[in-house]
Amino acid sequence: MDNKKKRLVIGILWPSFWMACITSGVVFSAIDPTELAKQNGFESLSDLAVYSIGFFFFWGICAWTGFFSIIFSQRTSK
Amino acid sequence: MSHEPNDSIESSLFVKRKKLYPREVHGLFATLRIAGVVLLLGMFYFLPWINLNEHQIILFDLPARKFYIFHWVFWPQDFIYLALLLICAALALFLFTALAGRLWCGYACPQTVWTEVFLWIERKVEGTRSQQMKLDALPNSNKRKISLKITKHSIWLTFSLFTGFTFVGFFTPIRELYFSVIQFQLGPWESFWLLFYSTATYGNAGWLREQVCMYMCPYARFQSAMLDANTLLISYDAERGESRGRRKRGTDPKEDNLGDCIDCSLCVQVCPTDIDIRDGLQYECIGCAACIDACDGVMEKMGYEKGLVKYTTENALEGKESKIIRPRIILYSILLISILSGVLYSIETRSFVELDVIRDRNSLYREDFEGMISNTYTIKVLNMDTIDHQFEFKTTGLEGLTVSIKELIDVKAGQVLEIPLQAIIDPINLTEPTTEIYFSVSATDNDKVSTITESRFLGPIEP
Numbered sequence: 001m002d003n004k005k006k007r008l009v010i011g012i013l014w015p016s017f018w019m020a021c022i023t024s025g026v027v028f029s030a031i032d033p034t035e036l037a038k039q040n041g042f043e044s045l046s047d048l049a050v051y052s053i054g055f056f057f058f059w060g061i062c063a064w065t066g067f068f069s070i071i072f073s074q075r076t077s078k
Numbered sequence: 079m080s081h082e083p084n085d086s087i088e089s090s091l092f093v094k095r096k097k098l099y100p101r102e103v104h105g106l107f108a109t110l111r112i113a114g115v116v117l118l119l120g121m122f123y124f125l126p127w128i129n130l131n132e133h134q135i136i137l138f139d140l141p142a143r144k145f146y147i148f149h150w151v152f153w154p155q156d157f158i159y160l161a162l163l164l165i166c167a168a169l170a171l172f173l174f175t176a177l178a179g180r181l182w183c184g185y186a187c188p189q190t191v192w193t194e195v196f197l198w199i200e201r202k203v204e205g206t207r208s209q210q211m212k213l214d215a216l217p218n219s220n221k222r223k224i225s226l227k228i229t230k231h232s233i234w235l236t237f238s239l240f241t242g243f244t245f246v247g248f249f250t251p252i253r254e255l256y257f258s259v260i261q262f263q264l265g266p267w268e269s270f271w272l273l274f275y276s277t278a279t280y281g282n283a284g285w286l287r288e289q290v291c292m293y294m295c296p297y298a299r300f301q302s303a304m305l306d307a308n309t310l311l312i313s314y315d316a317e318r319g320e321s322r323g324r325r326k327r328g329t330d331p332k333e334d335n336l337g338d339c340i341d342c343s344l345c346v347q348v349c350p351t352d353i354d355i356r357d358g359l360q361y362e363c364i365g366c367a368a369c370i371d372a373c374d375g376v377m378e379k380m381g382y383e384k385g386l387v388k389y390t391t392e393n394a395l396e397g398k399e400s401k402i403i404r405p406r407i408i409l410y411s412i413l414l415i416s417i418l419s420g421v422l423y424s425i426e427t428r429s430f431v432e433l434d435v436i437r438d439r440n441s442l443y444r445e446d447f448e449g450m451i452s453n454t455y456t457i458k459v460l461n462m463d464t465i466d467h468q469f470e471f472k473t474t475g476l477e478g479l480t481v482s483i484k485e486l487i488d489v490k491a492g493q494v495l496e497i498p499l500q501a502i503i504d505p506i507n508l509t510e511p512t513t514e515i516y517f518s519v520s521a522t523d524n525d526k527v528s529t530i531t532e533s534r535f536l537g538p539i540e541p
Contacts, residue, residue: 047140048268052271
């Protein structure tokens with residue numbers, strides 16, 4: 001991976017990491033992870049597992065947004 | 079709009095990093111920073127081991143969705159306090175930045191604090207700046223180099239693992255965590271977060287260091303917007319220092335047209351971000367004041383007045399009058415103090431009981447064979463206190479209303495008690511189709527632990 005690509009990847013992952021932290025905090029203060037797991041048929045998941053999966057889910061979504069921002073800001077080939 | 083790629087400029091901003099060897103420094107500000115390191119890391123590593131009221135003094139108990147902070151217990155419904163606390167933190171950052179620039183970065187930021195510890199370990203193992211540089215210049219096959227590098231990284235890794243363990247200890251009771259670790263029975267998620275935080279510590283404080291401040295920190299990018307001409311910043315007094323140059327002891331520098339700067343470059347050697355403070359204010363400067371300490375030491379040796387590099391304002395450097403206490407400082411302070419005291423007052427006086435009343439959605443009311451009218455509710459009593467309570471339950475607002483539950487109910491600490499409730503009344507007492515009624519609970523041992531909730535009673539009355 002060249003330097004420019006590396007920078008873009010870090011530039012996507014790093015801000016989305018923070019957004020995932022904030023989103024997890026807000027969402028899980030409103031939603032009980034035990035209830036969430038139960039409603040979706042994952043009774044065996046521990047709360048910590050639900051929090052962690054939720055965190056990575058948000059991280060992924062935020063990174064996805066960042067990825068598209070980069071894609072759309074790139075010059076299209078003529 | 080031009081879409082020309084600006085690669086040449088961009089890549090010049092991201093030159094290949096050269097390893098920095100910040101020189102060790104002693105002095106007033108170094109002492110202050112070390113005090114900060116000891117205080118903050120001391121709190122971080124020791125607080126989880128202290129118990130208060132049978133709880134860890136600071137515990138973010140995610141599974142139970144309860145945060146224990148000192149003698150307070152926070153529930154998800156207290157989220158507003160977290161939001162307010164973040165507002166306070168932002169205001170404090172504005173205040174301190176306007177007052178004296180990057181105080182946070184130089185003394186309190188975890189990145190600075192942990193890097194300081196890692197640098198200390200590095201110096202203990204590899205020696206001083208010049209010894210480290212000599213060591214790195216040796217070929218990688220050198221035995222002494224290999225053994226010193228292995229020692230350093232082992233200590234760094236051990237310290238990082240302990241840091242990761244402590245971090246997880248803020249979320250899982252640390253004593254239980256300790257026993258799971260020594261018995262190799264750590265759950266998969268706990269292990270994951272432990273390793274995650276350890277890796278972050280090792281990577282950020284051991285390897286990335288100043289690059290975190292230069293490329294990853296958002297605050298570094300926008301802090302300059304909060305500075306003004308009256309902000310105390312670390313600056314070099316060019317008027318006094320220039321022209322810089324080496325000199326012999328005992329000669330009068332003025333005769334050679336020299337200023338007070340002897341161009342010893344110590345201020346550059348101690349800089350953790352490798353800038354020359356004599357070039358003026360730069361965005362890489364984290365305000366650690368290492369250059370002040372270094373320069374003051376030199377000035378003392380030379381017998382010159384200290385403060386060639388010092389905290390000063392742009393106005394002062396230009397010979398104007400500088401005003402430290404100015405409207406924005408006063409405004410930030412007033413806002414900060416009033417919000418903070420409001421939050422503390424509200425936390426201290428908040429009620430530790432919550433009462434939710436949910437009306438049965440299936441039927442408006444029911445009429446029994448005797449003609450009595452009843453409404454069904456679900457009552458939820460939440461005891462947010464750290465001790466068990468007995469509550470007196472009361473219904474008011476409607477004369478002649480009787481309820482199906484006992485007058486005294488026991489709710490354990492942290493328990494949510496859910497009770498179905500039927501309220502019955504003789505229709506002669508009803509005058510309206512909808513009457514407002516009030517349910518209240520009040521702890522028998524402490525009448526401050528009480529709350530009242532409004533609901534409605536419906537009956538077959540034509541409006």
